[in-house]
Amino acid sequence: MNYHDLHPKEIRKLIRNEIITTPTAGMCGGYAQANLVILPQKYADDFKLFAEYNPKPCPILEITEPGSFITSMTAHNANIITDIPKYFIYKDGVKTDECYNAQKYWREDFVCFLIGCSFSFEEALMREGIEVRHITMGCNVPMYKTNIQCKTSGIFRGPYVVSMRPIKSDDIKKAYEITEMFPHVHGAPIHSGNPEEIGIKDINKPDYGDKVEIKEGEVPVFWACGVTPQAAIENAKPEIVITHAPGHMFITDILNSEIEERLFG
Structure with a gap:
């Protein structure tokens, strides 16, 4: 179906x-x-x-x-x-x-x-010709704990969790511009490029979700995630x-x- x-x-x-x-x-x-x-x-x-x-x-x-x-x-x-x-x-x-x-x-x-x-902004990305790899692969989006710390409230504290989508380097600016129009579904990415800069040691081992393929010419792009x-x-x-x-x-x-x-x- x-x-x-x-x-x-x-x-x-x-x-x-x-x-x-x-x-x-x-x-x-x-x-x-x-x-x-x-x-x-x-x-x-x-x-x-x-x-x-x-x-x-x-x-x-x-x-x-x-x-x-x-x-x-x-x-x-x-x-x-x-x-x-x-x-x-x-x-x-x-x-x-x-x-x-x-x-x-x-x-x-x-x-x-x-x-x-x-997930709410992925259709807007695809409408502009940007592939969303986990949808293409029919799997879950990869999600990772980072070294970026949330602001604490009472007993609640911890790291940002991010979701990752591989984006062609030429499309990264467009991906930022598209998703920043959706501030209440996480908005623009918080990082792109080297995963280790935000504390992700192995991009092939997500903390949640599934591993996806990152092809030549693509860059991992990270959005704040509601699994935080x-x-x-x-x-x-x-x-x-x-x-x-x-x-x-x-x-x-x-x-x-x-x-x-x-x-x-």
Whole structure:
């Protein structure tokens, strides 16, 4: 099935029924995707500040009321704990489970944060003739922990996580110009070129996602990534947190072209 052409509501139904359990890059062409963090209310204010202090990796799209897993701003009555292809469960900072449905872990004191995702600007890159390698290869985007440190808020601290896309050297300026138009889905890259300059020792061994081919004449280009909160969670060690599995995103009802106006205009 061509998931690119389906409406988000149709995709979310397939996800809810566990027909789709794979990464969502390239699905629902034109629609914004989002990262997820769900945590107890007592940590919500500190996490909100953490996101506000670090807007490049953690641009907030929506925060639910305590005890609610239903979206109101980003999608019409979507269920955050069933409508993502795969979830990670963290207990005391350690990933203890992966599941396709997080209902059994739900607590009435939970607050859900949806955070912008770089998958949302990939269509704009491809429209301008820039290949997105992980979509071409049919795999997950490679993601890496870096030596760039987030600004701390309460118990939340840790490194930026970045996603990487190989870009032809002649197209790098264009890639910057295209993606800077999407500030709430990570915006322009934060680095291009030598991975070691941002603490990545082996580009062929991502911390999350899959390795992709970097061809001759291409340069690795790095964008801030919404998996950054998961690194902070590992340090903070709250008793329980639910996140999306990296690359397995919540697909919203908002067009990429409308996200800035609809949510932040």
